[in-house]
Amino acid sequence: MLVKSYAAAVQGISATIITIEVSCNKGIQFFLVGLPDAAVRESHERIISALQASGYKFPRFRIVINMAPADIRKEGSFYDLPLAIGIMAAAEEIDSSRLSEFLIMGELSLDGSLLPVKGVLPIALKAREEGFKGLILPKQNAREAAVVDGINVYGMENIKEVIEFIDKKREVQPTFVDTQAEFFARQESFEFDFSEVHGQENVKRALEVAAAGGHNLLMVGPPGSGKSMLAKRLPSILPPLTLHEALETTKIHSVAGKISKDTSIVTQRPFRAPHHTISNVAMVGGGSSPQPGEISLAHHGVLFLDELPEFSRNVLEVMRQPLEDRQITISRARFSVDYPAGFMLVSSMNPCPCGYYNHPDRDCLCPPGAVQKYLNRISGPLLDRIDIQVEIVPVPFEKISEQAPSESSEAVRERVIKARNIQAERFKDSEGVYCNAQMSPRQLREYVKPDEAGLNRLKSAMERLSLSARAYDRILKVSRTIADLEGVEQVASHHIAEAISYRNLDRESWGM
Secondary structure: OEEEEEEEEEEOOEEEEEEEEEEEEOOOOEEEEOOEOHHHHOHHHHHHHHHHHOOOOOOOOEEEEEEEOOOOOEOOOOOHHHHHHHHHHHOOOOOOOOHHHEEEOOEEOOOOEEEOOOOHHHHHHHHHHOOOOEEEEEHHHHHHHOOOOOOEEEEEOEHHHHHHHHOOOOOOOOOOOOHHHHHHHOOOOOOOOHHHOOOOHHHHHHHHHHHHHOOOEEEEOOOOOOHHHHHHOHHHHOOOOOHHHHHHHHHHHHHOOOOOOOOOOOOOOOEEOOOOOOOHHHHHEEOOOOEEOHHHHOOOOEEEEOOHHHOOHHHHHOOHHHHHHOEEEEEOOOOEEEEEOOOEEEEEEOOOOOOOOOOOOOOOOOOOOHHHHHHOOOOHHHHHOOOEEEEOOOOOHHHHOOOOOOOOHHHHHHHHHHHHHHHHHHOOOOOOOOOHHHOOHHHHHHHOOOOHHHHHHHHHHHHHOOOOOOHHHHHHHHHHHHHHHHOOOOOOHHHHHHHHOOEHHHOOOOOO
């Protein structure tokens, strides 16, 4: 008998339906075709053991299984369950009439229990798109898939439950998740808050401007000055995710297997802080079985690179294109996949190898030229993509010992949201542009028109501080954001002045 069950393969952050055709005839051989990898081929042994442990016998027939389309490589162990159900149906051990209604995914343990799988959210979206009535998968993945409306999600604990459900011998209630209620309930809880940071008012202001305009930011300061502490609090002042952004972020984390069993949807902007020993592939994604990298896991959130010069130069250079295009394409001989990479880059570094250049109380011990050599570990083109470069100095004892809390993240966040709303209205007709940092040169000329005093100040600063020409556009973008925070349309002289103060590393005197 020939039957068909249905599964899915994840490519990038999208899914493709896989039709599993199972034919049972006289004989005792077992054939599995359709470009399966080693993990899929090994399913034969897991299926035999799982069925025996659940009180069933593996059919004694000549079994031929084709996984179509045959030109897509099938990878991973989550085809165990649809293969097992297809085999039992083809051997007429269970009723096959309902198989076309369900998309089935799950890895089998030897005792018949179901183990969680990756990429459930894009699979659920594809199942709804293709008109399936239900999705059968491990119970640990049920809440994640139930975020998708319009399809019933059945979470099962073992293969016996699945067989009895398909055979109409067991009633199972679909998992229900109130997506909007859960999404809004968890949006406001943050582990870190700006009120815990004493002093560093100029750096807090720089972080507020960066958050308001989506600008990339670099903090330069000695060890212990608070760079990492401030960076960890940046997500608490960013605008909340929209439901669309949350679903897109959840898809990426689902494919990477980063969704816990108690989580159905990502409700807060991601904060990723990879170690400086990270490889190119781990940063941008890829591998023999492509997976999203750190830049994609930080999509709609923050990618924090602590001690920026310590990262491999190759790792830093491969980020240049994603910073501009907000996506990364992983190309291989047989396929290519696209991962979104719309992240906000926040980085920190010491001012020199010893860490105490420009320190108010300690002397720098570096030899002549060492400061500039240390800075040169970061290429000009990458530095060009960092709009705000702010110097940070240690907090004096008087500030550290203050008992009064500083301004809370909630207060700062309100100003950031107001500025972002202004930008949303400004760019409502510009596809793919959501904040000032993404403005094209044409949009820059249209929306940033400083008054005469502002232009004179900018010209004077370019000449007096030896600012590079590449700083010009960045200063205008940041000044536009500062004006938005103030709620004014005209970019004035004091907006330009503040934006200029955020270009420390562009000064030719730095490190001399």
